[in-house]
Structure formats: C-alpha cells, structure tokens
Amino acid sequence: MKMTSLIPLAGRIFDLFDNNRDGTVDMREILCGFSSLKNLKGEDALRLCFQMYDADGSGCISKEEVASMLRALPDECLRMDMTEPGKLDEIFDHMDANSDGKVTFDEFKAAMQKDSSLQDVVLSSICPN
Numbered sequence: 347m348k349m350t351s352l353i354p355l356a357g358r359i360f361d362l363f364d365n366n367r368d369g370t371v372d373m374r375e376i377l378c379g380f381s382s383l384k385n386l387k388g389e390d391a392l393r394l395c396f397q398m399y400d401a402d403g404s405g406c407i408s409k410e411e412v413a414s415m416l417r418a419l420p421d422e423c424l425r426m427d428m429t430e431p432g433k434l435d436e437i438f439d440h441m442d443a444n445s446d447g448k449v450t451f452d453e454f455k456a457a458m459q460k461d462s463s464l465q466d467v468v469l470s471s472i473c474p475n
Contacts, residue, residue, distance in 0.1 A: 358398050358415075389455065396454050406448035409438045440464060 363371045363379035371379075399407045399415050413434055441449045441457040441464070449457075458465050 358401065361403075362394070362397060392455050392458055393451065396451050399454075406450055407441075407454065408448055409434070412438055437464065 359379075360371060363375050365375050365378070396407065399411050401411050401414065416434070438449070439445070440461065441453055443453045443456065
C-alpha cells in the first residue's frame, strides 16, 4: 500500500496513537504505535481494524461509520463491487448478527472469522498485509 493512500486515515491513526488523549502524539506514542502495528496478528489485528471503523469510540460500529471509512479510502484500496448499490447495506447486515443497527467487536470478529470474502472487503482495505 502506498503511504499516500493512508492520508485519508490520518485522523483515525492519530486518534489511535494518542494514548493519553492530550491532542498531541509524542515520540513515545509514535514509536509504541508503529511497534504495535508491526507485530499485530490475529485478534489484535482485528481489534485495530475494528477501532479504525469505530470513529466515535463507542465500542460499536454504526452503518454510517462503515460508510464514512470506506468513502475516505482511495479507489485503489476498494474492491470494484463496493460501489454497487446496496453493497454497504449487505456488508453491514452480515456483520450485525442481532440486527440492532450496530456491530460490536464480538459480532465483527465472528463475521470476519466466518466469511473470508467479508475479510477481503472490510479488513484488507484498511489493514493490508
């Protein structure tokens, strides 16, 4: 992934690195953040991707948060079928197991483990290998 394609995600990355929530990211937070990113695997990688989508930090992902994240990504990061009408609804509904209009981390994790095509759409666009 080209570094320029991360520009739309800069605000979210900043929020994730700003551990003490003081509105700045110091060298320690940068080093810890990049070190953590380098070594993420399994559930930790899923949690980071979930946090990228959970823009308001509520612990749940709304359909608007998914749409906002996907709109922010450059076209080269998205699969071609993401622009099809109804595709976002289909993806969100697949993750929202209890149909309450929000996706918890457990629902997110279960959906990603169950459906590899969903992983391709949701994970690889923001958390490429």
